[in-house]
Amino acid sequence: MLRRWSLAGLTATLGVLIAVVKTGDGAPGTAALLLAVFLGLAVVLSPMAFPRPEPVDNRPVVYWRPGCVFCLRLRARLGPDAARLNWVDIWQDPAAAATVREITGGDEIVPTVVIGGQAHVNPDPSWLRDQVAPAAPQA
Incomplete structure (x- = not known):
C-alpha cells in the first residue's frame, strides 16, 4: 500500500x-x-488521479500503476472518457500484475489496455479515446 x-x-x-x-x-x-x-x-x-476500479460490464480494462508517466499521460489525454474504462492498479491486484506479465512476455509494462480480448501495450491516447467514445447519433 x-x-x-x-x-x-x-x-x-x-x-x-x-x-x-x-x-x-x-x-x-x-x-x-x-x-x-x-x-x-x-x-x-x-x-x-485515476478512477476507482469498478469492474463494470464489458468495458475495456486499463492496467496501470501509480507513478507511471505513461499512465498519467494516458489518463490526462483521455479526460472525461477515462470513466468509460475499468482502471486496475497492478500494484494492488496481484492477478492483474500476472495478467500484464503474461501479455507483455514477463514484464509489467503499463499502461496495458485490453479491448475485446485484444491487448494493446502503451496505446496512443487519441486512438484509445476513439475506441471508447460513444457512437455519434445517426441522422
Missing part, C-alpha cells in the same frame, strides 16, 4: 521542505506558490 503512495508522498515532502527554506529566506509568496505546485503535482502522481 505504501509503495502506491511513495512518489506522491516524496513530492509533497519535497514541496514542504522547499517552502520552509523559501520562507526562511524571506520569500513567503514564492514559498506558498511552490508549495501549491508541489502539492498539486503530488495529487496528480497519486492513485487519486
Whole structure:
C-alpha cells in the first residue's frame, strides 16, 4: 500500500521542505506558490488521479500503476472518457500484475489496455479515446 503512495508522498515532502527554506529566506509568496505546485503535482502522481476500479460490464480494462508517466499521460489525454474504462492498479491486484506479465512476455509494462480480448501495450491516447467514445447519433 505504501509503495502506491511513495512518489506522491516524496513530492509533497519535497514541496514542504522547499517552502520552509523559501520562507526562511524571506520569500513567503514564492514559498506558498511552490508549495501549491508541489502539492498539486503530488495529487496528480497519486492513485487519486485515476478512477476507482469498478469492474463494470464489458468495458475495456486499463492496467496501470501509480507513478507511471505513461499512465498519467494516458489518463490526462483521455479526460472525461477515462470513466468509460475499468482502471486496475497492478500494484494492488496481484492477478492483474500476472495478467500484464503474461501479455507483455514477463514484464509489467503499463499502461496495458485490453479491448475485446485484444491487448494493446502503451496505446496512443487519441486512438484509445476513439475506441471508447460513444457512437455519434445517426441522422
